[in-house]
Amino acid sequence: MWNHLTLASNLSRCVVKHTLTCSRHGVLPFSNLFLKAFSTSLVSEGRTHYSFIRVRRSMPNIPIPGYLKDGSVKRNQTKAGRDPVTGRIVIRHKGGGHSQNYRIIDFVRVPALQENEEPKKIRDKVLHIGYDPCRSGRIALVAGDGSNKMKIITAPHEMKVGDVVTAFRGKPESIARLKPGDAYPLAHLPIGTLVYNVELQPGKGAQLVRAAGTCAQILNKTETTARLRLPSKAEKDVPLDCLAALGRVSNIDHKNRVIGKAGRNRWLNRRPKGQTGTNRTLWKKKRV
Secondary structure (H helix, E strand, C coil), X not given: CHHHHHHHHHHHHHHHHHHHHHHHCCCCCCHXXXXXXXXXXXXXXXXXXXXXXXXXXXXXXXXCCHHHEEEEEECHHHHCCECCCCCCECCCCCCCCCCEEEECECCCCCCCCXXXXXXXXXXXXXXXXXXXXCCCCCEEEXXXXXXXXXXXXXXXXXXXXXXXXXXXXXCCCCHXXXXXXXXXXXXXXXXXXXXXXXXXXXXXXXXXXCCCCCCEEEEEECCCEEEEXXXXXXXXXXXXXXXXXXXXXXXXXXXXXXXXXXXXXXXXXXXXXXXXXXXXCCCCCCCC
16 A cells, blocks of 8 residues: 555656646646647658558468479579679669569469360369469469369459369350359350450460459450450450450559559669769759
8 A cells, every 4th residue: 555655656746847847948748748649740650641542461472382382582683684694784773672482373274185185174262362472463372173282373353262263175154154263265255255364375374464454355256266455455366275264363453553662662673763974964954
């Protein structure tokens, strides 16, 4: 009991001393505490304008087995734009960058059919959807009756964990039941369908339309080819036997991202484009 009384008396003395000190200097008592609690200044709160508009990271790194990483790590001199023999800079504005492990993506989905071979339907269930440091779109970790091991595919927009995606070299049972992520030959997809991860040769793997938020549209078909409108608005003829996935690549807001600070560009292996040589003195107007 006496300890509590002693503590209370000491606290009251501190309050009185703080009040007298502040009154001598013309400052209200507890003004520092008031300003700290109700301040609207960004600097006092430790936040900047960028911190209010930056979208918080909602796609964490997913647990990927070791056999789905190739182990090559990019860092420092391997990404600095220098010639490996002479050491001179051959590509400007490159340098630094965060180390990255490449994820092995399954762009084939279904192997090409051999002669007199029946097409096999592969169904995979989505286990995780997450971030890939080596590409702009999201990736999905899937597993199913295609093989005994897990694999990684490019995730389409609106894909969810638990979805079952189908890959088949034959004709789909029902066009109305197709969903984003399903892969079928261009010959069996209707005109106007939006596709991504398009093959150029059957069985070689997807080579077109793989970036975030991109898709191609089937314009028309002939007996052997299908004409696609690419994201660049160019039109390209692709064989009908080539596989394409339905939908649009995920992370459609990638083009609207805000860098926010110079350090983030250095994370992305971008060196500042500073003026050097005669450009610094002769070709630059001086401030008056």
